[in-house]
Amino acid sequence: MATTASPPAPSRTSFAALRHPGFRAQVGFFLLAMMADNVEHVISYWMAFQKFQSPALGGFAVVSHWLPFLLFSVPVGALADRFDPRRIIQCGMGLFMLASAGWAYFLITDTLQLWHAMALLVVHGCAGVLWQGATQMLLYDVVPAPDLPSAVRLLATARSLGVLVGPAVGGALMATAGPRWGLLLNVLFFLPNVLWLWKAPYGPRFRAAAAAPARAVRGLADIARTLGEIRADRRLVSMIALAGLASLLVGNSYQAQMPGFASDLGHGEAGATYSMLLAADAAGALLAGLLLETRGGLLRPAAGTALGLAMLWCCALAGFGATGSYPLALVLLFAAGVFELAFSSMAQALVQLHAPTAARGRVIGVFNMAALGLRAFAGITVGLGGSAVGIHASLVASSLALLLALGVLLAWLRTSPPAGA
Template identity: 50%
Template structure:
């Protein structure tokens, strides 16, 4: 029986081409307590990496807060507002597998440093344009695309270093805590960004933001891990044909396909649309809270806090195992809570739904990432992670269509509810695919 999906007779390539250790060992160790809670934080190499990742993610969101504000104040362009979302996620869609190939071939430390350097260069360029008063729309478009490319470059190397820092038994802890620290960055990014915007102004605020990228960049000069030390065997080629071969190989693994599809469903059907539509929900719910402004702040905080709470609770309790069934249930719960949020006219119910949905979304994301990493062949792990990032990140660009365009016809409340309902149905379809043949077995 496959330990990842529970299907009798199912053997995945990761069991043979990886380190040679079946996934069963990880699942037996982690939930039964043989791996310490918060194991990744106890690892002296992984701990500063997690904190640096959280700060870099916060800097990413600080830049969004400052630049989006300036762009709207200067141009008042709805088209540019839409391009902000597209430019952030399309590089994930188009380039993640290629960046994954680079992570398979080269030192992941240097790839992450290159991504962080590009983030800092973009922030500095924004600052110079703000300072000189020469910002034009085409400047903004180029910098927005470069920022998205930096995020896509960062992803595969980030996950491969996690696999290098810790053992297979500790990997679920590392992935879960990495997602938690990224959630912390998303949660505090708007707060710190607003403080910099008000305290220093957009120009010096964006310059100050560069400092938050430095801890991760400097730490990577000190660590000996490259993303390849634990299992080795880097591929020599980085090309389109080799990437296509990996895609063909992955297609035959039902568990990997299920996890990648599950992540893609959540991204495409809900994705980034909830945050962009939050002002509408805040206005509709703001009467009960006293004002739309207060409602907006609380809803955003609840949306981010759910991920942080979920990561800490799941890590401390070990309630949820890194298995396909758990990922499917978590994704379905995320869809259900999103439906409740979208259709609820009660402010308190909406806040609770956001928090519970944040917990479920983090559980789904961390489990799918863990299973994909554990089952991916060692020599192609970067490409497989890149393919996962295409689904989990790149498809978020489509949520503007599934929620936004439908919202123009039936309203955002109903469009989000319908999309989330389809997500629940989609989770059921993935379950049928993942466990097909179980009864026969």
């Protein structure tokens, strides 16, 4: 069983991670890549819908995006324990570039077939799992341990900003260069991250401490081994369980049902009011990230605090599902974005702070598998449930079910809380 020394106390300095030039570069290129990721989504999804008019392809796009995280997060984490995370991120960027270039080629030549679209969606999903896990591992080399929570929050904030900006840039590219050439230009947005990582002074050969003994990558067998190594640390177990339950029961599946919610709220047509509904959640997350960084000591990372914030997220989403008022819906979605960024970034920070050194990549991989991979099934609760009882009732029921599960998890954590929980 792995044991770890207590990590240094998190820094209370505002925007602590930005004091480090390496992190400033990392978060900037991460934001650019996240924007490009969403640019590709906007253009490719639109063009695929126009060509195939296939709801099944839309469903496949969701599954192909999240299933790689479920299947490969732990193996990729194990690889990041053994190899230079910079090179793994570069491989992810290469796959992103291949996907955008592939879409551009098939659209420019007018040869796109359904199986081409499916293959490109799979390539894009695999790129994401390589990029996300290795980026989290690289943080250990870029910032010191006290600044890890700040770095995690700022990356999460950059992710939200990329989600907000990406569709706008994608729309601008479609309006100016056209969707085909816009996708080709999108390849260039991934390139700066590749070039920076080429010579960035991070990774195994730049570390002062001796590297942990290398272990063979055993694929899915690593999941059971990793859970066995951390089972005594309730802080780690509870944060992985929090991430998994939130993704499985709710995730971001309600966003795919937003046209239905908008229609029921009287704003089902494309326009500013519908766009505001779509952007409210991401805007709340962006504000939360900036507020938490501005007020450096506002929320100390603790497992109990993360669970409490997640329970508030459940309440905000249940209220959104139940309301028939458009202004109140905007407020509740905004609040949901605030609580989601706060609890998810805190959970990830706790995992990264307390993961055993020799198994960091695998522990982060298990967390990513729970937090991102299980989103592949969240559509069952809100989506299929919505077809049976209505999307409002299904979102309320899913949110309340998650609220109950998190209450049980919090009670379990409190029976023998670790220090700082």
